[in-house]
Amino acid sequence: MTIALFHFHVTQIKRSTGQSAVAAAAYRSGEKLHSEYYGEDSNYTRKGGVICSEILLPAHAPQEYADRETLWNAVEKVERGKKAQLAYSFDIALQNEFSMEENINLARQFLLEQFVRRGMIVDFAVHSPDKEDGGISNPHFHVMCPIRPIEPNGKWGNKQRREYVLDEDGNRISDGTGDYVFNAVPTTDWGSPETLEHWRQTWAELCNAKFAEKELPCRIDHRSYERQGVDLLPTVHEGPTVRAMEHKGIPTEKGEFNRWVKGTNAAIRDIRKKIAALAEWLKEVKAELSKPKSPDLVSLLQAYFDRRNAGAYSQKARINNLKEMNTLFNYLMENGIHDLETLEDRVNTLRESSDALKETLDSQTVRMKEIRKLPDYLAAYHEMKPIYDGLQKIKFTRSKEKYKSDHAAELKQFYEARRKLSAEFPDGKFDRQKLDAEYARLEQEHEETYAQFKSIREDSQQLWKIKSYADSARKNLEQMQQQNHRKQEQEI
Numbered sequence: 001m002t003i004a005l006f007h008f009h010v011t012q013i014k015r016s017t018g019q020s021a022v023a024a025a026a027y028r029s030g031e032k033l034h035s036e037y038y039g040e041d042s043n044y045t046r047k048g049g050v051i052c053s054e055i056l057l058p059a060h061a062p063q064e065y066a067d068r069e070t071l072w073n074a075v076e077k078v079e080r081g082k083k084a085q086l087a088y089s090f091d092i093a094l095q096n097e098f099s100m101e102e103n104i105n106l107a108r109q110f111l112l113e114q115f116v117r118r119g120m121i122v123d124f125a126v127h128s129p130d131k132e133d134g135g136i137s138n139p140h141f142h143v144m145c146p147i148r149p150i151e152p153n154g155k156w157g158n159k160q161r162r163e164y165v166l167d168e169d170g171n172r173i174s175d176g177t178g179d180y181v182f183n184a185v186p187t188t189d190w191g192s193p194e195t196l197e198h199w200r201q202t203w204a205e206l207c208n209a210k211f212a213e214k215e216l217p218c219r220i221d222h223r224s225y226e227r228q229g230v231d232l233l234p235t236v237h238e239g240p241t242v243r244a245m246e247h248k249g250i251p252t253e254k255g256e257f258n259r260w261v262k263g264t265n266a267a268i269r270d271i272r273k274k275i276a277a278l279a280e281w282l283k284e285v286k287a288e289l290s291k292p293k294s295p296d297l298v299s300l301l302q303a304y305f306d307r308r309n310a311g312a313y314s315q316k317a318r319i320n321n322l323k324e325m326n327t328l329f330n331y332l333m334e335n336g337i338h339d340l341e342t343l344e345d346r347v348n349t350l351r352e353s354s355d356a357l358k359e360t361l362d363s364q365t366v367r368m369k370e371i372r373k374l375p376d377y378l379a380a381y382h383e384m385k386p387i388y389d390g391l392q393k394i395k396f397t398r399s400k401e402k403y404k405s406d407h408a409a410e411l412k413q414f415y416e417a418r419r420k421l422s423a424e425f426p427d428g429k430f431d432r433q434k435l436d437a438e439y440a441r442l443e444q445e446h447e448e449t450y451a452q453f454k455s456i457r458e459d460s461q462q463l464w465k466i467k468s469y470a471d472s473a474r475k476n477l478e479q480m481q482q483q484n485h486r487k488q489e490q491e492i
Contacts, residue, residue, distance in 0.1 A: 006220040007093035008200045016083035018419040023071045028125040028142040029053035033069045037199040040415045053125035056116050061152045075146045078156045090143035111425050120145045139298045160184045282344045304473035307440045331462050364442050371439045377417040384414035
């Protein structure tokens, strides 16, 4: 039985992060859509890899929402808040073992049974991009669902309702200002962790049933959905200009940043690999040494060095062995490691420290990437603003549409830059000095964090050496016991 790929990820599309439901729908469907809220077009008609897209409506939803542009403009219109949550966004992996037709039918069945039947409007698109590195295809489908429900009368309903707190007599409790105390309760269970877990499990069961139907020795497990390597730090996109400069041997800021990230990732992988191996080894050795008359950790190390000294060819070699043994024994004493239990505790502490440092590095890296990209957005904003200003001066609709078509790429670049800069600088003042200071601080914090990684690595190396020596002594002891047992049997 082999484990197939499982990926089932959900996020929210929301204005607080500068997102547009219309733009997101255009990207996923590979279409050109106009946003009435932002007054701009999103054109992804040249995007490759979109196999199909479809809108699934519950029976009580207005049929006009079968049109993608109408649907998401209606969602944008009904949500008035500047930080409004607009839609749920799902990213779900399909299976390379199924045909594309089988994958699409399976996805549609899942969405109709689990989403539409709950009253949710579903906009889904199937993507099959070009093969990634290694020649492995990555078919998947995207799903967008409005967070706000549709009422039986076809109108948009409320996301939440008030549930008033009552006293022991069943009367509402006043907050002292003339209002009553209440709890905001979601009107649907779509966003609950329990519902998400149910969806993940149901999708896994559908795929596994299909595997069984096709008599394939593959299965997926919704309880272990994270892909290998997703916890590594991401690099920044270099672009053709940077890559060309790096190829010529010309160092660039982005290139240096990516080399730093790759070095950090190598350290993370090395530490986690050693810690995982140590944990597995500890389980095995602990089970063996828990048996009656099994030697403890110190005894195993002593036995190892006694054996190594017995085979030493010179006095210098024996002295070096004693020095190394003394170093390891001092390390055990300094760290309070007396037996296998305390050794296991040390390994677990290293794992927890490594995880915490990884989270810190993640946040530092994300913010540094954002800072490095802001000057590019500022340059794009100033470069494309005359084109945007030209659009505002055009009064006639036909001329305006032609102008927008002729300058679609420039206008898209301007709108994106404006959104990014507005989110970062609400007052409209670009403070490069402040950004440079923040970046310098993050670099310093990274150096400090990475120094802690080096300390963890040194600890893991010491523990790994202890593991190797103790394991060697344990195996030698087992061989001696087997030999003695055979000798006793022969004497009898």
